[in-house]
Amino acid sequence: GAGVSQSPSNKVTEKGKDVELRCDPISGHTALYWYRQRLGQGLEFLIYFQGNSAPDKSGLPSDRFSAERTGESVSTLTIQRTQQEDSAVYLCASSPHGTGDEKLFFGSGTQLSVL
Amino acid sequence: GENVEQHPSTLSVQEGDSAVIKCTYSDSASNYFPWYKQELGKRPQLIIDIRSNVGEKKDQRIAVTLNKTAKHFSLHITETQPEDSAVYFCAASSGAGYSTLTFGKGTMLLVSP
Numbered sequence: 722g723a724g725v726s727q728s729p730s731n732k733v734t735e736k737g738k739d740v741e742l743r744c745d746p747i748s749g750h751t752a753l754y755w756y757r758q759r760l761g762q763g764l765e766f767l768i769y770f771q772g773n774s775a776p777d778k779s780g781l782p783s784d785r786f787s788a789e790r791t792g793e794s795v796s797t798l799t800i801q802r803t804q805q806e807d808s809a810v811y812l813c814a815s816s817p818h819g820t821g822d823e824k825l826f827f828g829s830g831t832q833l834s835v836l
Numbered sequence: 837g838e839n840v841e842q843h844p845s846t847l848s849v850q851e852g853d854s855a856v857i858k859c860t861y862s863d864s865a866s867n868y869f870p871w872y873k874q875e876l877g878k879r880p881q882l883i884i885d886i887r888s889n890v891g892e893k894k895d896q897r898i899a900v901t902l903n904k905t906a907k908h909f910s911l912h913i914t915e916t917q918p919e920d921s922a923v924y925f926c927a928a929s930s931g932a933g934y935s936t937l938t939f940g941k942g943t944m945l946l947v948s949p
Contacts, residue, residue: 754936763842763941764880764925777936779837812879821929821936822868822887827879 725828727813733834734803742798742831744813750826752819753796755788756812758830764812770796771819803835838863840928842940849916850948857943859926860908866928869902869909870937875922883924884911916947 726745734740746753755767766780770790781787785804790796800807810832814825839862849855861869870885886893886900886909893900897916902909913920923944927937 756939764927764939766936766938769936824870824882824885825872825880825937827881829879 725813725815725826727811727828727831729831730829731832731834733836735836736805737802739799739801740803740833742800742811742813742833744796744798744815744828746794746796746813746815747826748794750815750817751793752816753790754814754816754825755796755798756814758810758812760809767798767811769819800833803833805835808833808835838866838928838930838938840926840938840940842926842943844943845941846944846946848946848948851916851918853916855913855916855920855945855947857911857924857926857945858908859910859928859940860906861928861938862907863928863930864904864907865930868929869900870927870929871898871900871911872925872927872939873922874925874942880925913945916945918947918949921945921947 728743753770756764768788769777772793773790785801788798810830812830813828816823816825842859867888871883872880873883874880884895884900886902897914899912923942925942926940929937
């Protein structure tokens with residue numbers, strides 16, 4: 722595709738339910754990142770994939786959060802037993818090589834609302 | 837780990853004025869400093885970046901300066917226009933393998949006509 726694609730664009734769920742957020746990076750991009758953006762806040766790093774491996778998952782806030790990437794392509798961020806504080810925009814980004822000094826291409830995000 | 841502080845959190849200017857946003861970082865190993873612009877309801881996009889081997893970089897009306905000794909860098913926008921209104925994020929990275937960007941909390945820039 723032309724850019725990073727995320728789905729769904731909006732997700733409303735009830736407290737305690739599990740949710741899955743999907744990211745389709747730019748084809749051929751080795752690195753994939755998940756960030757969380759709470760209302761009016763900055764970009765909080767969650768996890769980084771190099772290929773299908775996650776060398777840095779230090780930003781995952783709790784064991785309710787997990788992510789995987791398959792085929793060096795699609796990634797899924799799963800939040801189990803959602804809490805109201807999980808409400809945020811979840812942004813995915815990809816970059817060609819994951820060198821840490823290259824442009825990140827962001828998706829348009831998934832707005833998660835936990836009622 | 838890296839910590840990036842960004843100031844101010846909001847900045848209001850009149851069209852045509854200059855705007856300056858400042859960031860400090862904590863990790864002396866950081867050597868890559870990008871700036872991202874996020875318009876309301878849109879995705880963040882890279883507008884300019886600087887590496888530690890240069891002190892200043894310009895691109896039309898925007899410029900970034902870096903002081904490695906003091907561990908701070910700044911974004912300068914001259915002749916501001918209403919379309920410059922957005923949230924601006926600074927970030928820092930060591931640029932080494934498996935390093936990731938640490939972002940500041942953002943500055944909301946409002947340019948009034």
